[in-house]
Amino acid sequence: MAVTIKDVAKKAGVATSTVSRTLQDSPSISEKTKQNVRKVMDEIGYRPNLTARGLVNQTTQTIGVILPVSQGEAFHNTFFLSMLRGISKACNEKKHMVSIASGTTEAELLDSVQTMAEGGRVDGFIVLYSRKDDAVIEYLYQEQVPFAMIGKPYKYENAMLYVDNDNVVAGKDAANYLLQLGHEKIAFIGEDTKQMVIRERLKGYTQALEEAGLEMNPEMVVDITLPEADYREKMRQLFDHDDFPTGIVASDDLIALNMIYVLSDYGLKVPADVSIIGFNNSIFAEKAQPELTSIDLHTDSLTSQTVYQLIQRIEAKQSLAVKMILPHQIIERQSCRRK
Amino acid sequence: MAVTIKDVAKKAGVATSTVSRTLQDSPSISEKTKQNVRKVMDEIGYRPNLTARGLVNQTTQTIGVILPVSQGEAFHNTFFLSMLRGISKACNEKKHMVSIASGTTEAELLDSVQTMAEGGRVDGFIVLYSRKDDAVIEYLYQEQVPFAMIGKPYKYENAMLYVDNDNVVAGKDAANYLLQLGHEKIAFIGEDTKQMVIRERLKGYTQALEEAGLEMNPEMVVDITLPEADYREKMRQLFDHDDFPTGIVASDDLIALNMIYVLSDYGLKVPADVSIIGFNNSIFAEKAQPELTSIDLHTDSLTSQTVYQLIQRIEAKQSLAVKMILPHQIIERQSCRRK
DNA sequence: CTGAAAGCGCTTACAG
DNA sequence: CTGAAAGCGCTTACAG
Numbered sequence: 027m028a029v030t031i032k033d034v035a036k037k038a039g040v041a042t043s044t045v046s047r048t049l050q051d052s053p054s055i056s057e058k059t060k061q062n063v064r065k066v067m068d069e070i071g072y073r074p075n076l077t078a079r080g081l082v083n084q085t086t087q088t089i090g091v092i093l094p095v096s097q098g099e100a101f102h103n104t105f106f107l108s109m110l111r112g113i114s115k116a117c118n119e120k121k122h123m124v125s126i127a128s129g130t131t132e133a134e135l136l137d138s139v140q141t142m143a144e145g146g147r148v149d150g151f152i153v154l155y156s157r158k159d160d161a162v163i164e165y166l167y168q169e170q171v172p173f174a175m176i177g178k179p180y181k182y183e184n185a186m187l188y189v190d191n192d193n194v195v196a197g198k199d200a201a202n203y204l205l206q207l208g209h210e211k212i213a214f215i216g217e218d219t220k221q222m223v224i225r226e227r228l229k230g231y232t233q234a235l236e237e238a239g240l241e242m243n244p245e246m247v248v249d250i251t252l253p254e255a256d257y258r259e260k261m262r263q264l265f266d267h268d269d270f271p272t273g274i275v276a277s278d279d280l281i282a283l284n285m286i287y288v289l290s291d292y293g294l295k296v297p298a299d300v301s302i303i304g305f306n307n308s309i310f311a312e313k314a315q316p317e318l319t320s321i322d323l324h325t326d327s328l329t330s331q332t333v334y335q336l337i338q339r340i341e342a343k344q345s346l347a348v349k350m351i352l353p354h355q356i357i358e359r360q361s362c363r364r365k
Numbered sequence: 366m367a368v369t370i371k372d373v374a375k376k377a378g379v380a381t382s383t384v385s386r387t388l389q390d391s392p393s394i395s396e397k398t399k400q401n402v403r404k405v406m407d408e409i410g411y412r413p414n415l416t417a418r419g420l421v422n423q424t425t426q427t428i429g430v431i432l433p434v435s436q437g438e439a440f441h442n443t444f445f446l447s448m449l450r451g452i453s454k455a456c457n458e459k460k461h462m463v464s465i466a467s468g469t470t471e472a473e474l475l476d477s478v479q480t481m482a483e484g485g486r487v488d489g490f491i492v493l494y495s496r497k498d499d500a501v502i503e504y505l506y507q508e509q510v511p512f513a514m515i516g517k518p519y520k521y522e523n524a525m526l527y528v529d530n531d532n533v534v535a536g537k538d539a540a541n542y543l544l545q546l547g548h549e550k551i552a553f554i555g556e557d558t559k560q561m562v563i564r565e566r567l568k569g570y571t572q573a574l575e576e577a578g579l580e581m582n583p584e585m586v587v588d589i590t591l592p593e594a595d596y597r598e599k600m601r602q603l604f605d606h607d608d609f610p611t612g613i614v615a616s617d618d619l620i621a622l623n624m625i626y627v628l629s630d631y632g633l634k635v636p637a638d639v640s641i642i643g644f645n646n647s648i649f650a651e652k653a654q655p656e657l658t659s660i661d662l663h664t665d666s667l668t669s670q671t672v673y674q675l676i677q678r679i680e681a682k683q684s685l686a687v688k689m690i691l692p693h694q695i696i697e698r699q700s701c702r703r704k
Numbered sequence: 705c706t707g708a709a710a711g712c713g714c715t716t717a718c719a720g
Numbered sequence: 721c722t723g724a725a726a727g728c729g730c731t732t733a734c735a736g
Binding site: 028073074075076077078080081086088093096103104106107108110111114115118121123124125126127128129130134137138141142144145146147286287290313315 | 367412413414415416417419420425427432435442443445446447449450453454457460462463464465466467468469473476477480481483484485486593625626627629630654
Binding site: 379380381382383386393394395398417419420421422423485 | 721722723724725727728729730
């Protein structure tokens with residue numbers, strides 16, 4: 027049995043309520059007795075029991091992070107882990123804990139989220155993905171469980187708390203960057219174009235081309251989640267001739283990295299023959315050879331803002347559907363060159 | 366205010382203790398009243414408050430997962446996330462929750478772990494790394510907080526619960542595999558050779574060469590966490606001439622992938638010129654071109670076994686320092702060829 | 705400025 | 721087979 031507030035009270039010769047109040051640094055307790063109580067706490071190594079506190083406060087000071095159902099997509103893993111780390115960091119700062127909810131199927135995930143929510147183990151959730159017809163999001167929304175989304179919701183957009191980048195503009199900026207360098211044949215390579223983020227970047231890319239008066243060629247858009255053989259064939263069609271695209275917008279740094287490799291199969295070098303711009307400005311962008319020009323999305327702020335907003339919403343018990351759009355920024359490195 | 370056990374009791378016309386007992390399907394309650402109570406629960410949507418239960422049971426049914434202090438190492442992220450997912454899955458199964466502890470510095474991590482442990486928010490921890498002189502592990506050990514490690518401990522080896530592979534033998538098997546294919550110049554490329562896992566694989570590699578009567582050349586071992594310039598130079602020394610290594614043991618699939626790319630700079634192809642074997646049998650191994658021969662470490666069992674062992678230890682309140690070593694297995698694909 | 709008491713939502717001896 | 725009561729470790733009106 028650990029040392030409790032009673033032990034402190036007895037040893038300090040005060041009531042437990044006094045101990046509790048000095049714990050909260052209540053102004054109604056004299057400095058003198060607070061000092062004394064604190065000394066005793068140190069001496070006997072007292073640590074408040076957060077479970078008990080949670081029971082009376084009806085709050086857990088923990089937020090749940092919902093990971094998407096794993097689709098074996100390896101590329102995103104590194105992104106999710108850094109999200110988790112960012113959330114964890116912001117939570118530490120705010121004296122909150124983070125629990126994770128995950129599942130191999132949607133039903134499993136939902137179950138996990140439900141027991142966490144209804145068991146009163148978390149005060150709210152952060153959803154790390156945005157998907158169409160998602161049962162988990164539907165549940166949270168219907169049951170009015172406080173939650174925030176990182177990314178742009180499919181549904182209930184006006185009623186939801188979320189933090190995101192403007193991925194349409196980001197996609198547009200990426201394409202424009204290449205256009206300004208004189209490239210005219212520009213391909214878009216993305217992972218799973220059904221995802222909201224990717225869709226938006228694609229949309230921005232399309233807009234940029236249109237505004238530049240270039241015709242939008244569907245052949246130039248390839249989804250790498252295609253079956254392997256189809257994907258290879260697409261790549262062959264794109265690069266196995268002289269009229270290949272000289273610019274590539276890759277929806278993620280890792281995809282950009284992969285493209286550098288794919289291109290080498292066709293004897294094409296980056297940036298000598300093809301310019302590539304990626305997204306996320308991840309560590310991979312810095313480590314790549316050549317170093318990757320990439321769009322920085324300020325993911326650190328993305329996570330910390332989400333945490334702050336969610337906690338605010340929980341504590342204020344108000345449900346203003348704040349949306350927060352963070353800016354992005356092109357980080358120029360060596361993977362792009364004037365044509 | 367959510368619906369509580371009292372509401373159920375009143376509506377069902379029984380005492381709260383009876384409700385509590387039917388919750389646990391106690392045999393001392395008649396089937397008839399259990400049925401009735403359950404019906405009421407369904408009707409009014411009762412869900413037990415886990416915090417309250419935790420307070421009386423002095424247990425939280427949650428385990429903390431400790432991530433290593435981030436060193437910006439991107440390669441491992443994908444590994445950690447899959448570990449987290451595995452742990453989460455096993456915990457779901459065992460009706461436990463998982464909280465994560467992380468930090469940007471060791472002090473921050475320790476603080477996070479301490480508040481979780483001493484605040485009674487977790488029943489035990491799983492440590493995802495093994496490092497020399499680690500304050501967190503030291504703390505857990507000294508305070509006798511229940512914990513399990515995935516990987517091999519540096520210290521207290523005989524007093525610690527851990528689940529691991531035999532990485533020495535795995536490293537040896539990897540090297541032997543290449544030796545059997547006729548390769549004699551075999552390099553070892555690893556991330557951070559100060560890490561226990563990598564050290565052990567390296568040790569096994571060394572043993573294999575020795576037993577084959579080959580001289581062990583320190584030039585053949587390169588740590589990719591070296592400063593960029595040094596790393597490049599090492600690679601140049603290794604591959605920029607005719608007498609290059611024809612076999613590579615890469616400590617991770619992602620490193621193997623990277624090597625394929627590095628080799629292409631020197632006009633070397635895999636497996637035509639150089640054979641490569643990786644570790645983890647990750648999704649990257651399957652997606653690579655050529656597909657990667659890799660050592661499968663059964664990471665799924667690694668995580669689930671760790672969870673089961675830890676929960677057992679917590680529930681049994683015994684501290685038998687079980688070690689569990691899981692087997693590994695070479696998955697042959699296309700990245701290795703007879704010399 | 706401080707204490708006695710009630711209560712957060714459960715569980716579990718103890719009686720019956 | 722079931723209930724009344726005490727208690728888990730805190731917090732917070734309410735008195736004084």
